[in-house]
Amino acid sequence: MRLKSKPSGVNIRSRTEKIILSVFFVVFTAYALTLVLPLVWTAYNSLKDARSYNDDPFKLPELSNLQWKNYLQIFDEEKMTVSIPTAVFNTVWRTVGSVSCGIFFSACTSYVVCKYARNHRWLNWVYVFIVTVLIIPVLGATATSYNLMHNELQIANKPELIWTTWCSGMGFGFLMQYSGWKSLSWSYAEAAFMDGASHFQVFWKVMLPMIKPVVSALFVVNFISAWGEYMDTVMYMDEWPSLGYMVYALQNQARYFGMPLYFAVIVVSMLPTLAVFIGFQETIMKNMTTGGLKG
Amino acid sequence: MAKSHNALRKGYSSRAHRRETWFILAMLAIPFANFLVFWLWPNFRSITIAFEVPSIEGFTLYNFERFFDELASDVTGPQMWKMIDNSLILFVVSTVISLPIVLFISYILFKKIPGYKAFRVLFYLPAILGTTVMSQIFKSLLMTGGPLEKLLDALHIPIDDMTRFAGFLNAPDTGMLMVVIFVLWTGVGVNMIMFTGAMNRVPQEIFESARIDGVGFFREFFSIILPLIWPTVTTMIVFSMVGIFSNASLVLLLCPENTACCNVGYYILRYTLNANYTIRVEDTFCYPAAVGLIFTLVNVPLVFGVKKLCDRVSKNIEY
Numbered sequence: 001m002r003l004k005s006k007p008s009g010v011n012i013r014s015r016t017e018k019i020i021l022s023v024f025f026v027v028f029t030a031y032a033l034t035l036v037l038p039l040v041w042t043a044y045n046s047l048k049d050a051r052s053y054n055d056d057p058f059k060l061p062e063l064s065n066l067q068w069k070n071y072l073q074i075f076d077e078e079k080m081t082v083s084i085p086t087a088v089f090n091t092v093w094r095t096v097g098s099v100s101c102g103i104f105f106s107a108c109t110s111y112v113v114c115k116y117a118r119n120h121r122w123l124n125w126v127y128v129f130i131v132t133v134l135i136i137p138v139l140g141a142t143a144t145s146y147n148l149m150h151n152e153l154q155i156a157n158k159p160e161l162i163w164t165t166w167c168s169g170m171g172f173g174f175l176m177q178y179s180g181w182k183s184l185s186w187s188y189a190e191a192a193f194m195d196g197a198s199h200f201q202v203f204w205k206v207m208l209p210m211i212k213p214v215v216s217a218l219f220v221v222n223f224i225s226a227w228g229e230y231m232d233t234v235m236y237m238d239e240w241p242s243l244g245y246m247v248y249a250l251q252n253q254a255r256y257f258g259m260p261l262y263f264a265v266i267v268v269s270m271l272p273t274l275a276v277f278i279g280f281q282e283t284i285m286k287n288m289t290t291g292g293l294k295g
Numbered sequence: 296m297a298k299s300h301n302a303l304r305k306g307y308s309s310r311a312h313r314r315e316t317w318f319i320l321a322m323l324a325i326p327f328a329n330f331l332v333f334w335l336w337p338n339f340r341s342i343t344i345a346f347e348v349p350s351i352e353g354f355t356l357y358n359f360e361r362f363f364d365e366l367a368s369d370v371t372g373p374q375m376w377k378m379i380d381n382s383l384i385l386f387v388v389s390t391v392i393s394l395p396i397v398l399f400i401s402y403i404l405f406k407k408i409p410g411y412k413a414f415r416v417l418f419y420l421p422a423i424l425g426t427t428v429m430s431q432i433f434k435s436l437l438m439t440g441g442p443l444e445k446l447l448d449a450l451h452i453p454i455d456d457m458t459r460f461a462g463f464l465n466a467p468d469t470g471m472l473m474v475v476i477f478v479l480w481t482g483v484g485v486n487m488i489m490f491t492g493a494m495n496r497v498p499q500e501i502f503e504s505a506r507i508d509g510v511g512f513f514r515e516f517f518s519i520i521l522p523l524i525w526p527t528v529t530t531m532i533v534f535s536m537v538g539i540f541s542n543a544s545l546v547l548l549l550c551p552e553n554t555a556c557c558n559v560g561y562y563i564l565r566y567t568l569n570a571n572y573t574i575r576v577e578d579t580f581c582y583p584a585a586v587g588l589i590f591t592l593v594n595v596p597l598v599f600g601v602k603k604l605c606d607r608v609s610k611n612i613e614y
Contacts, residue, residue: 020403021409032413036420038436039420108323116319119312136595137538137540137591137594138541139587141334142543143344143566148337169323225425230427235568244427247427247428251431262435266431273425277423285488
């Protein structure tokens with residue numbers, strides 16, 4: 001290994017390292033292309049008419065003949081046999097509901113489990129319990145959960161009751177916020193208690209704003225999974241189908257109204273997640289790669 | 296530690312303690328109720344229901360007998376074994392094959408390959424767009440008369456009639472291969488983020504002193520990075536083990552009609568979704584619950600065994 005005396009902070013690479021990195025640069029570029037090109041392909045095919053797609057699915061659309069009207073037609077209920085605006089509406093309220101309930105309740109549980117365990121030892125057991133539940137593989141419950149939703153509680157397809165399923169406060173969000181609380185000093189809370197703040201005020205107004213980076217990373221992760229959600233629709237919300245479910249369900253029927261229209265639906269469903277990601281890109285990459293989960 | 300802290304806090308009385316207890320209980324109340332109703336109750340019921348059949352009164356092992364009969368039968372047996380194989384194939388692909396590859400990709404990114412920031416964002420793209428969108432684009436590329444077929448035709452690569460008729464995902468020969476390709480293709484994102492995160496937490500001084508000691512590219516990876524981020528690797532392996540038999544969505548999204556792709560999770564899901572509409576009495580929730588119980592009993596020791604093994608491979612190193 002040759003070491004040249006360079007100013008500190010400059011990355012010194014050995015020759016093997018340089019060769020390996022150049023090889024991987026080519027490999028990485030190729031892989032990145034396989035991810036990007038299908039998306040570009042989807043986007044430009046959404047601007048063709050069905051015939052020119054069937055003739056040659058690879059050809060770029062003629063600029064003089066861009067079918068922007070595809071994006072109007074997908075909102076036509078008769079043409080698509082389903083209502084895309086309703087699906088957009090359902091996706092929005094279901095996403096907002098599940099993301100905010102999910103974050104709020106996992107903040108509650110992780111906060112008390114992390115910060116109150118020093119005076120209340122039993123909370124350590126709650127922590128062990130939550131983590132254990134997380135890694136127990138449960139399979140049989142698919143059937144009984146379905147039965148619970150449809151027959152026992154009858155909350156399937158009832159928006160006014162469905163929020164109760166979102167308040168679990170456990171799972172991935174718990175772990176992420178727990179590590180956030182862990183690195184946050186309790187002295188902020190103590191200062192606030194001195195000023196006469198109540199426990200909930202300290203949690204809500206002092207402590208929660210301070211783990212904002214973790215919360216926003218969690219927000220992005222939850223938003224992405226909630227937006228593309230389709231399994232809950234299949235299981236117990238089929239009368240309130242989400243956009244993700246539409247993307248899934250319409251694929252089989254796409255040949256009847258033409259693939260370009262189907263691609264337009266995909267593009268519409270992709271835009272919000274892309275927007276959120278671009279908006280929060282720095283936050284998420286920073287938090288997920290530097291903070292995040294440990295062990 | 297707790298006691299000394301208590302002593303430090305002035306005015307921490309039993310009344311304050313009681314008030315804290317009320318606060319804790321209030322904060323945990325709704326999540327706990329949610330846990331009881333939506334986790335504990337269905338899971339408890341799925342154990343008891345596995346020993347029930349609507350047509351028979353009381354306790355019965357009928358569902359279990361039915362499962363093992365079908366597994367042993369010449370008619371349904373091969374299909375049942377295939378679905379178990381498929382679950383294991385998906386596990387091997389996502390854990391044994393994909394995880395080490397992603398680990399190494401993360402290391403290359405961590406070494407700040409030119410353009411590493413752009414690569415990181417692009418590789419994370421499938422996770423951002425979600426499995427639903429990615430799978431349906433994949434499906435559209437592979438469908439009958441779709442782009443892949445046209446591409447192979449243009450290159451004069453022969454496609455057999457069955458595949459041409461059914462499409463690559465629905466043909467018995469190619470279906471599972473395509474699912475595997477999809478898993479490898481989209482599987483980099485989330486794990487990459489976790490691994491680069493763990494690598495970034497390793498103190499910089501370690502690498503500096505290693506470099507002075509003349510540690511090379513690969514030795515740095517195997518002797519320094521890997522042991523130090525082992526807890527994260529263990530977590531990913533364990534989470535992946537948990538999902539071996541429960542992953543139903545991949546099959547549902549890609550090839551629900553292809554029996555050659557069916558896995559355990561999808562088998563259970565299909566029975567569940569059909570149970571409300573079926574006329575056969577034994578096709579109720581009882582049978583899928585029993586199948587789920589059988590595979591849970593296989594999976595739980597597997598998960599905890601692998602976790603123990605992983606923990607033993609390397610002691611937790613604090614840094």
